Amino acid sequence: MDTQASLPGFKEHPIVHGLYYQSDFITRDHEEQLITLFRTQLTWPDRPGRISVHYGYTFDYKTFGIDPDIPYKPFPDWLVPLLPKTESRPPDQVCLQYYPPGAGIPPHVDSHRGWDQLYALSIGAPVLMRLRHGKTGEERVDVDLEGRSMMCFSGPARLYWTHGIAKKKNDHMPDELLGIEKEKRSVLGAMVREAEKGLESEGRMTSPQKADDGDVKA
Numbered sequence: 001m002d003t004q005a006s007l008p009g010f011k012e013h014p015i016v017h018g019l020y021y022q023s024d025f026i027t028r029d030h031e032e033q034l035i036t037l038f039r040t041q042l043t044w045p046d047r048p049g050r051i052s053v054h055y056g057y058t059f060d061y062k063t064f065g066i067d068p069d070i071p072y073k074p075f076p077d078w079l080v081p082l083l084p085k086t087e088s089r090p091p092d093q094v095c096l097q098y099y100p101p102g103a104g105i106p107p108h109v110d111s112h113r114g115w116d117q118l119y120a121l122s123i124g125a126p127v128l129m130r131l132r133h134g135k136t137g138e139e140r141v142d143v144d145l146e147g148r149s150m151m152c153f154s155g156p157a158r159l160y161w162t163h164g165i166a167k168k169k170n171d172h173m174p175d176e177l178l179g180i181e182k183e184k185r186s187v188l189g190a191m192v193r194e195a196e197k198g199l200e201s202e203g204r205m206t207s208p209q210k211a212d213d214g215d216v217k218a
Contacts, residue, residue, distance in 0.1 A: 007086050010152060015141050016131055018155030025121060025150035026082070034123055037078060038098065038185055050103050055079060056093040066093065082187055084119050084150070091119065091189035099127075099165075099184040107132055107164035110153075118153040121187040122146065131161045 010020035026034075045051045055075050060067035075083070075094065083090050107130070110118060122145045133139040141161075145151070153163075 007152060010086075010150075013141070013143070013157070016133075016143075016157050016161055018153065018157035019131070019143070019161070020152040020154070021143070022150045023146060024148050026148050028148065031123055031148050034078075035185065038096070038123075042096070044098060049100065050105065051098050053096045054093065055096075056091065059093060059095065079187075082121055083189060084152070086152075087117070093189070095188040097186045097188065099186070102167060103184075104165040104167035107137070107162040109159070109162050118158065119189040120145075120151045120153070121189075122149050122151070123185040123187065125184045127165055127184055129163055129165055131157075131163050133161050137162065 007020050007022075010022045013019040013021065042053055044053060055073050057066040057072055058070040059065075075090070079094060080090075083094075124147055126144060126146045129143045129145050131141045131143060133141075143151075
């Protein structure tokens with residue numbers, strides 16, 4: 001399958017194969033509405049640092065798969081327009097993340113076990129994401145994550161490159177210096193492999209209602 005053809009509007013990174021990027025996936029007004037919603041309508045964990053809210057299936061950070069003990073949480077109406085239209089079905093899991101000023105994430109590869117493709121919508125302040133290839137991480141590529149941009153990890157980018165965001169006081173972007181007071185948010189969507197979804201038939205998970213064509217209803 002021609003992955004590029006299946007992602008209209010996205011451009012593949014010239015070095016990191018399987019990494020696709022689209023600027024201005026949403027409008028500035030839509031972004032402002034989402035930031036207000038994140039601040040005023042969502043219930044976030046009460047702890048310092050990077051925090052998250054899950055919809056759909058919930059990721060288990062101990063098993064690196066979906067948590068069979070937490071029921072499926074339907075996508076709210078405001079989230080549905082943000083889901084990529086490039087897949088045959090909606091994501092099975094969406095994670096909203098809030099990064100306080102200066103926060104980062106250590107280099108990592110998201111679990112191979114449960115997820116096929118990952119999508120990430122950036123909201124708020126831009127930031128540099130560093131990708132490293134292989135076990136030694138000697139090949140490094142920096143990607144500018146602009147606000148309102150959507151990124152897709154698939155294939156080699158999904159499996160063989162780590163990605164992370166350095167914890168720092170200032171982010172040096174091409175045309176400006178962003179202060180530490182800037183906040184960043186993201187919407188991460190994951191496609192669950194069919195083997196993982198098989199947990200439903202074992203009665204270990206409360207699954208969403210299925211449509212006649214097999215797609216999961218949002």
